Amino acid sequence: MEEKKFDTWIELQEYLFNFEKGSIHNRYRSSLAYRGVSNAGYDLKTSLMRLNNKTAEKHLLRNFKKYANTLIKDNDNVWELLAIAQHYGLPTRLLDWSFSPYVALHFATSNSREFNKDGAIWCMDILKVNELLPDKLNEILKDEGSLVFTVDSLKNISLNEFDNLNNNQIEDEDKDFVICLEPPSIDERIINQYAMFTVISNPNKKFDELMDEHPDGIYTKIIIPKELKMEIRDKLDQANISERIIYPGLEGISAWLKRYYTKF
Template identity: 50%
Template sequence: MEEIRVRSWTELNDQLYDASYNEQIGRIRSPHVFRGVSCATYPLTTSLHRLGGDFARMEQHLLRNFRKYAPREYRASDSVWNWLALGQHHGLPTRLLDWTFSPQVAMHFATARLEQFARDGVIWMVDFGAVHARLPAPLLAEMEAEQANVFTVEMLQRRSQTLEQFDALDGETFALFFEPPSLDERIVNQYAAFAVMSSPEAAMGDWLAAHPDLYRRIVIPAELKWEIRDKLDQANVTERVLFPGLDGLSAWLRRYYSPRGEIPLPDERHP
């Protein structure tokens, strides 16, 4: 694993766009997905893990009841992958982890929480092509047939109609990335991707630690956060755009008009 502590806005951008040139097509097409976190010590844990208790056994109950009680307009597709994406999008504890294909969106999430400005942030960069090269044969065949480099929910549905089938595709734990359906403007504007592990108990942070060649961590020093935040605001990478609606607008205005000053350290509870 490579960990780089940047010292400037320019160095941050250089690192996030490093190795983005695709010689085969002669274009800038990064093979990375990104996840911005406001505190560099926070682990890569899913909302299902954070539920606590016997969380793995709760997965099927959460999803079953979410499908049962969801409003009728959401029942157009009965794919488990559509339901997982919809649940993650609306706060249901799931085994999915949010990522983005946009370095700027990752920068936003690393600098959006003013109460964390006294702490270093971090952006995780994962080579999704290298991750997918480790997939079991049926999933590799699906990607080759579609000539794709990330999955869609339709591709996943063709190879596994249930999470139990997905988990049984290989004897070894694996990870993959897929693009969620365009449920609303928020998904589109955040250029979202979801990571999913082949077991509800598997932690992506642990899996990546066992494969250090697949990722790097770009650490953003606390003293650099204000500059990054202000430049993102000027570039219109804000809550107003990433969370369309009155909630996002209010969150942007609250943060934008907060005075700069000594931000107290938060307590040590996990976010």
């Protein structure tokens, strides 16, 4: 993993938007996804892993499906189930990302209790992540003409089959992989956050552990110095990137006002 640190807002902006025309549809569009955290010491462990219970996943999903049945459009689509479960806080093997670097910057600077600690943003290259996919998943992306999967494009693949896809390819035997999954637009929160999930074929493996098994360039960790957090935070607020946009509704407005009027 490559690690970078920037001491000014300008340097950070130049890096985050340093992509040239041509890689995606001959436009100035990036193949990167971003994840921001308020403490650079945090790792890329999923909420499921934090339970410290390696057999919990199937029980969590079974019971969530039973009690949330009316919220799920396709009861037989485990990918829709996973996306909805993650969105509502159930521990899953999914990690939250965003296609927006500003949304990631928001999450790196929104926790006022950690303004005295360096934050971080991970920048992941989806094109390079996709190079590690098994043939069957590559074919799905090719047919879709997309960089990322949707819950519909994966609906015919069970979670058990997904976990064992590479076992059928001798050269990739026992190698884990990760997919990028765009969730259904359940509500405005997902839309406004420009959300995306990563899903690893091994629910007990951290994303950074998997990526570090492969050559550099798949992802970069940017350290946000604590001395720069206040400037970033105020400029994001001025650009209307705040809780009232990230979490539409009264909850977001309350969170924004609480942070905005906190004294440091």
